[in-house]
Amino acid sequence: MRDLPGETSDPSTGSGTEGGPGSGLDGVRVVLLAGGAGGSTFAVGLRDVVAAAGGRLTVICNTADDLWVHGLRIQPDVDSMLYGLAGVKDPVRGWGRAGDSDRVSDELHAWGLGWDWFTLGDLDLGTHIARTSWLRDGAGVGEVVARLGRRWELGATLLPMTEDEVDTLVEFNDETIHFQEWWTRYRAQREPRRFANPGIERAQPAPGVVEAIAEADVIVFAPSNPVVSIGPILGIPGISDAIRAAEAPVVGVSPIIAGAAVRGMAEMCLQVVGAECSATGVAGLYGARGSGGLLDAWLVAEEDEAEAPRVAGLGIHPSVRPLWMKDVALTRALATDALTAALATR
Numbered sequence: 001m002r003d004l005p006g007e008t009s010d011p012s013t014g015s016g017t018e019g020g021p022g023s024g025l026d027g028v029r030v031v032l033l034a035g036g037a038g039g040s041t042f043a044v045g046l047r048d049v050v051a052a053a054g055g056r057l058t059v060i061c062n063t064a065d066d067l068w069v070h071g072l073r074i075q076p077d078v079d080s081m082l083y084g085l086a087g088v089k090d091p092v093r094g095w096g097r098a099g100d101s102d103r104v105s106d107e108l109h110a111w112g113l114g115w116d117w118f119t120l121g122d123l124d125l126g127t128h129i130a131r132t133s134w135l136r137d138g139a140g141v142g143e144v145v146a147r148l149g150r151r152w153e154l155g156a157t158l159l160p161m162t163e164d165e166v167d168t169l170v171e172f173n174d175e176t177i178h179f180q181e182w183w184t185r186y187r188a189q190r191e192p193r194r195f196a197n198p199g200i201e202r203a204q205p206a207p208g209v210v211e212a213i214a215e216a217d218v219i220v221f222a223p224s225n226p227v228v229s230i231g232p233i234l235g236i237p238g239i240s241d242a243i244r245a246a247e248a249p250v251v252g253v254s255p256i257i258a259g260a261a262v263r264g265m266a267e268m269c270l271q272v273v274g275a276e277c278s279a280t281g282v283a284g285l286y287g288a289r290g291s292g293g294l295l296d297a298w299l300v301a302e303e304d305e306a307e308a309p310r311v312a313g314l315g316i317h318p319s320v321r322p323l324w325m326k327d328v329a330l331t332r333a334l335a336t337d338a339l340t341a342a343l344a345t346r
């Protein structure tokens with residue numbers, strides 16, 4: 001495990017030498033479904049725990065936020081995951097490269113190009129140029145993500161959910177805009193009629209996705225936005241079915257703490273799909289595996305302890321734990337809790 005500060009080793013408190021010898025996680029193969037800032041923060045803690053156990057982590061990343069800008073392919077969730085695992089993500093903004101500058105974007109704006117609500121940093125542009133040139137040379141999206149990942153020691157295999165271009169579009173009564181515009185320009189405050197992923201029914205899981213799910217010992221849903229981050233991954237034909245068919249237990253971490261979305265913008269997403277903004281509301285979206293849904297276990301925040309019986313009523317094992325990922329030690333503890341809760345259902 002990397003730079004683990006002196007910690008005790010009591011997995012029941014969630015504050016042990018997570019994933020270390022005797023943790024019961026030896027050699028565990030974990031698949032994480034994730035997107036967005038919360039997903040990449042959680043992935044770092046999970047990577048550390050899985051690595052300490054001598055296991056293997058595969059991250060299946062949302063790509064429905066992806067877009068073309070200035071002729072370049074931008075993959076915001078893949079890059080947040082890549083930069084987060086590499087330890088080069090901007091810790092303040094939660095996206096982009098730490099210590100980046102905006103000289104090229106400023107220059108493009110001077111040419112009247114781009115938007116004032118969407119900035120590409122100079123170092124970040126290097127990633128987009130490398131990705132686009134490899135794509136134009138004929139490499140598949142999965143291969144390109146792998147090449148980007150080889151620059152750093154990620155300690156995880158990063159897979160896009162699909163190699164097909166599937167966008168999340170945000171539909172209003174009078175217009176339809178790309179998810180990225182709604183998210184960054186309107187800060188998800190303008191209420192849409194619905195979200196759409198045109199063509200998703202023809203998309204295929206990226207190479208390795210279904211295989212990783214089938215071989216996993218534990219499948220984890222990150223505390224990511226259930227509608228626009230995890231939703232598109234589950235919407236790729238074959239992925240939900242692979243999860244239902246997998247032998248591994250499936251655990252999710254609630255993105256709701258104290259009845260509110262950790263990243264407030266998710267609340268509008270839940271409202272649009274008619275889901276209650278609560279730990280139970282999000283668990284209900286995924287559904288219980290025993291009744292055709294996806295979850296065996298669900299981590300509920302201590303602040304939402306009163307929700308646990310409602311989650312159990314859905315047929316999903318609730319586990320009430322501290323969910324705030326305030327630092328890497330707490331995030332590792334949370335990741336250990338997730339794996340332990342999943343394995344306890346077997």
Ligand code: FO1
Pocket residue numbers: 035036037065074075076077079080095096117118119120121124180183184
């Ligand atoms: N988020 C912003 O709030 N403003 C931006 O200008 C912005 C630029 C940007 C560029 C590249 C990239 O990979 C991500 C970027 N993000 C920006 C973050 C992104 O909009 C969101 O975090 C995700 O798409 C939501 O998961």
